[in-house]
Amino acid sequence: MSKSNDPARVASRDWSSSELREALASAAEWVLAYREGVESRPVFPNVEPGEIQARLGAEPPARPDPFDRVLADFSEDIVPGLTHWNHPGFMAYFASCARGPSVAAELLIAAVGVNAMLWRTSPAATEVELVAVDWLRQALGLPADFRGVILDTASTSTFTALLAARERAGDDVRRRGLFDAPALTVYTSEQSHSSIDKAAMAAGLGLASVRRVAVDERFRMRPEALSEGIDADLAAGARPSFVCATVGTTSTASADPVRAIADVVRRHDDLWLHVDAAYAGSAALAPELRDPFDGWELADSIVVNPHKWMGTSLDCSVLFFRDPTPFRASLALTPAYLESEEAPATNLMDFGLSLGRRFRGLKLWTLFRCVGTDALADTFRGHVRMAADAADRLTSSGRFELAAPVSFSTICVRAVGAGEPDELDAGNRDILRRVNEGDSVFLSHTELDGRYTLRLSVGSAHTEPRHVESAVEALIRAADDLARTEAVAVGTE
């Protein structure tokens, strides 16, 4: 047998303790400087497609570089090309913030590097996940018969719920596939996330199976339209199987009336109710923000993403469900090499497509321990207040009108003016461009009632009232500037 001090063998080993020590110290220093200085960086980078790639070298290196050299290249060549999701001026999309405790937890997760596929493959990783998910359940006020699992994203969680619903419909899709099944149909509102479409495509139901149910003037699903849609499909021989209500829709953060939707769903056997609360779900930690969730406790499954508003860092999506049976029926398989004797143990790989599973429970657990539910709830209250204040400032400026009621910490506005709709759309697009070019805030847009709409969502633990005020001022300034030009008539004057 070769000697263990063979030079080639030594080179192929992992870093020594001192190399790891120096690298972690350098990385930690870099992280601290980055987090302290992120506010002075442009939120959205000024780069062209392909520019970063061109800096990084076409071929893999044969020989190693010291970590400090690699870190310097990261800092100089890569970081200037990042969109800074942890910048306090990031108010685009929905925030995905990485609070300090989750950053520290990710270091621990990587270092122990365990796999939580089976209880046996790392018992504590499974059990910490079960504990952290149950803490979240309690904090959100969900009943004790909900259990949950951590998946990567809401797209995956919703897909996994759809597979369970597809199985519970009773056609033995697990074994026979969908080839001889009746046409299963899916219901969600016009304002729901594209992940419902994607889940239907991936699950083999197809886009044509998805019914986009009409919304009311506040962008909430109309339960009577849902009921009519289901009846029409039944009459046509389809099998309604999955209803996805949303609390916190992607564009306006509107909340579907879950209780009324649940009443419709309960009139039909084996129709599954899923609630997409990926963004807004966290807000249920604050009891006074719970009204929009009324009825979600009646769902078969719920998705809440702690990596959004709560700040566990990407990725950490919790799928809650009541009955594990249809999940196991749709996805569980235990190959011989993974058979084990711990019958009462939970094997979390049975509740998702992925076999390998990171120790994500640790970051959710660490966040709860290091922040506590009181301060988490305060975060959400604070963000909701900031959004309400921003909406007041924008509308009272006379330059903007609300495009939707303010919901949670998300506002949708449009600059007002006397022009044609197309001109106003162009003006609003120009305002967004100007605001984002200012580098200190990053907003996104959406389309509502066919109109280009500006969108501001507060959701990062790094965002303070002054940052939201800056965003408001930038919006008003851009609208003022535009109103002064002749090209586009925006503004009330």
Added chain:
Amino acid sequence: MSKSNDPARVASRDWSSSELREALASAAEWVLAYREGVESRPVFPNVEPGEIQARLGAEPPARPDPFDRVLADFSEDIVPGLTHWNHPGFMAYFASCARGPSVAAELLIAAVGVNAMLWRTSPAATEVELVAVDWLRQALGLPADFRGVILDTASTSTFTALLAARERAGDDVRRRGLFDAPALTVYTSEQSHSSIDKAAMAAGLGLASVRRVAVDERFRMRPEALSEGIDADLAAGARPSFVCATVGTTSTASADPVRAIADVVRRHDDLWLHVDAAYAGSAALAPELRDPFDGWELADSIVVNPHKWMGTSLDCSVLFFRDPTPFRASLALTPAYLESEEAPATNLMDFGLSLGRRFRGLKLWTLFRCVGTDALADTFRGHVRMAADAADRLTSSGRFELAAPVSFSTICVRAVGAGEPDELDAGNRDILRRVNEGDSVFLSHTELDGRYTLRLSVGSAHTEPRHVESAVEALIRAADDLARTEAVAVGTE
């Protein structure tokens, strides 16, 4: 607007710089002590299901604890319940090792916390991923027309490839679903991973669509059996759509004859060839280990998991493919709020189910930079030698016989003896239990030809020849002990 120094607001903010500094310093110290001391821990913990959960408290904490307190609880209550995948004696399943550079990279990934769903949502995160994946392609010797994307696990990568194949079959499954489609069929060997079954279930094809093709005496798919299976399905009106060859099967690490399989596949229109090289693929970095991969360059898609043998830390699965069109056709959807103007940019969310995507490219890039392809290849060579040496020692002891040819760094053995098959199975089970109870090595088992089989796979950068020697000695000692008892007759004496 509320003041930013409102106490409740301050409590709801993220850690201060000094809190983060102290936490990262404590976490790094813990990580260093853990990595230095992991060898003295039992690889597999001595805990009962529910034991860790009971230690962690039933309710979420309302108030925060300082990080050092949380870290102490992690260390005392949680870590003793982990299975230590980075222990040098971990030789179960396939290794998933977290090399130092990937641990440091995970800290950076968490701290910047960006989302690589669209180019726009963090241009450098997309471009680093493209560069790192292309470096891997070059290092593996794959042709330049392969591109790739990082997904979480091989289960997801194979599922994603199956969706592309399902779409390319031409039934417009994207829109219409599978309800009116001809029965699509999937082919893989009896020795393939359960993830192919799981992918077929999730994709709506069902377990009945999966043909488990017979293997030869070396556990390799028989191409003529594949060909006959396809012909029989065609004759029965099914539509063969997906063939998954494996290089490095789960039990024995056998390699299917990919070139001969590709020849069969090419005789049929729109039959997709996928190669599952999740574990073994990394070995192609060493040119002299490439023979078993002959023909994989003819595949439509290939999965290689750098989080296994290469050591990027979980999760990092690379799905290579030639033609992006069927992937986009099966999964791409761009909602209005994500529409952007960077037409030439790659939006990686179009190549997977998940919308949110971690900055995984950074850990693969960092690993290449800090280790280099020469030392990576040496790692694989070293592990292959260690496995070959172990197999020699075990068979020459007279106590064990090979249950399969040694392939890559994985060996399958059985203790030999004069008893009935059931008695020998019981004896081998007992040997595994004894070896694993010794705490310094963790092996797993499998079933081959209906017989209980012991399995040892070398794949961690922390494993040195002395650790494999210890495992070999523990196996021989356990077989010796057992041979001395009257209860089970194992051994040649």
